[in-house]
Amino acid sequence: MTHERVEYHDVDPVGGGLHFLRDALDCANLGVSVLDVEAGWSGKPHDHEDDGQEEVYVLVEGAATVTVEDETVSMAAGDALRVDPASTRQIDTEEASLFVIAGAP
Incomplete structure (x- = not known):
């Protein structure tokens, strides 16, 4: 098969609203996740x-901050943020938010 399709709601979430799609899409070298969470999620x-x-974090809907090391980055819908592998990061949502997260070595 040359393609695969999955609905992220069909993938059991972990951590409250994080849907790991790598296994569902059989991606060997690309991690793709959807984070769909309410306001106040950390x-x-x-x-x-x-x-x-x-x-790379792409905020599709909502408003959030991502703390990378000691810097807080405010994000609005449509913003994308790249984070190096060694950098510590944490997402906090200000309103209900939907992220698409892609990662690769």
């Missing part, structure tokens, strides 16, 4: 130093 601080995965 993610855990984390990095990807061990797996070397660079990530």
Whole structure:
């Protein structure tokens, strides 16, 4: 098959509203996730130093801040943010928000 389709709501969420699509889409080298959460949601601080995965966060709907190391980045719908693998990051939503997150080594 030359393509695969999945509805993210069909993938069981982890961490409240994070849907990991890598396995559902059988992606070997590209991590794709959808984060669909309510206002006031906070993610855990984390990095990807061990797996070397660079990530891009695209905020499709809502308003949020992403803290990267010691810098807080405000995001509005339509904004994209790239984060290096070794940088610690944490998402906090100010209103109901929908992110698409892509990562690759």
